[in-house]
Amino acid sequence: MSDASDPPRADEPPVPRTRRAAGESRRAVEPQDSGPHLQAHLRAARSELENQVAQAKADFEEANERIKERTGRDLILAILIALAIGVVLLGSLLFVKWAFVVFALAAALLAVFEFGRALRTSGRRVDVVPQLVAATVVVVSAYFVSSWLLWVVLFVALAFVVVWRLVAQMAAHDGRVYSAVIGDVVIAAFLQLYVAFLAALCVVLLSQERGEWWVLAFIIVAVASDTGAYVAGISFGKHPMAPRISPKKTWEGFAGATLAAILAGVLVGLFMLGLPWWLGAVFGIVILGTATAGDLGESMIKRDLGIKDMSSWLPGHGGVLDRLDSILLSAVGALALYYFFTPLVAS
Known part of the structure; x- marks a missing residue:
């Protein structure tokens, strides 16, 4: 391989000195120019990403404010607190009974x-x-x-x-x-x-034997029912279900709760409790009924006391009892179903 400064061979035409100098000048300038161009491209990409993140954040905050205005709940805090409680619940049930x-x-x-x-x-x-x-x-x-x-x-x-x-x-x-x-x-x-x-x-x-799975199963169904009612009520709710007890509960929300509870009941029945799908559906329907009754019962108590929430200890949720209202009464239904279903499955 010959160096650029070597004289041309006899079989090659001589390269004009000016053209060689221009080529070397271009090669020397191109690496220097690529740095600023790359930096400018990265700055533009970062600026576009920041704009997209800011727009998504603004859209989420706007949606959260609409939900907060309609329900009086802070969605972000509610989700974070629910996740924290869920982690503690799962840890206590699955690892140390x-x-x-x-x-x-x-x-x-x-x-x-x-x-x-x-x-x-x-x-x-x-x-x-x-x-x-x-x-x-x-x-x-x-x-x-x-x-x-x-x-x-x-x-x-x-x-x-x-x-x-x-x-x-x-x-x-x-x-x-x-x-x-x-x-x-x-x-x-x-x-x-x-x-x-x-x-x-x-x-x-x-x-009870495998009782931790039954506790987890009925809590999952109760939470699914509550979540289904919340999402459907926010999205489609127009017809009040019990305006004198809880004005924000709607029949559309109850329909969403029904679908979510039955689906969750079938899934936990099949994969956690070893129940046939139809017994899982019955499990979901029973927990739906007890969870709804518990929720409405606590709403009636709060209306009688003239308060919106039992306390403000759980931002986005209210008080502890506001989260337990559907869980407490559902424990009765779940325990009854355990005594009723266990012999059927064992036989």
Whole structure:
């Protein structure tokens, strides 16, 4: 290979010096010019990407504001908190079964506390500390004692909170009228039955053979029902379902909840519970009914108390009980279906 400075061979025509100099000049300039051109291209691509990201962010925030205006919920925070709760739930159920008892107890105690505080704000007399003690005993006992003994524990817990309220009222000497005292006693028992006992039934289901899968399955169906109702209600909702109880719930949302619950029920039945598809569909329909009833029941309680949410502890969701309303009552349906379906599948 000859160098550019070597003289031309005899069989090659001589290259003019000026043309050689121009070629060398172009080769020297081209590498220098490619740097600025590449940088300009990268800057343009980055600027276009930033514009697209900014536009997507603006569109998402606009959609989020529309949803927030219609539902009063912050979609971004709601999704993040739901994901965090879901991770903790899955970890407790799939890896350390008894850890779900701690999760259920914490949720039940927070729900009892915020419900008791809401009742006290409305003028009711609620003894929060005794309620928390009784709820702890009921929920924890559900995992360790037999089913019939749990009823004994529940009876003792109810007697404890009722007697405490009566003694506290007698010690107060504040002239509270008889009807108000009776109302306080009924509410004291209702707190235990509504929150602690229903949470305990969920723990009872957990304690059964493969119970962790049944707990996870009914929670998935309840969440799918709630999500289906939310999406369909936001997208198509026009006809109120129960305007006096919950004005934002629509029949279109209920249709979305039905489809989501049945689909989720079939899937969890086939792949988690070992049920035929039609039993999975029945599972979805039953959980749909209990979840809807629980949601409407808690909405009725909040309307009676004159509040929108039980608390603001979970941004984008409301309070803990606002997230448990459909779960608590669904524990009853799931436990009943476990006792009913297990012999059918085993046979």
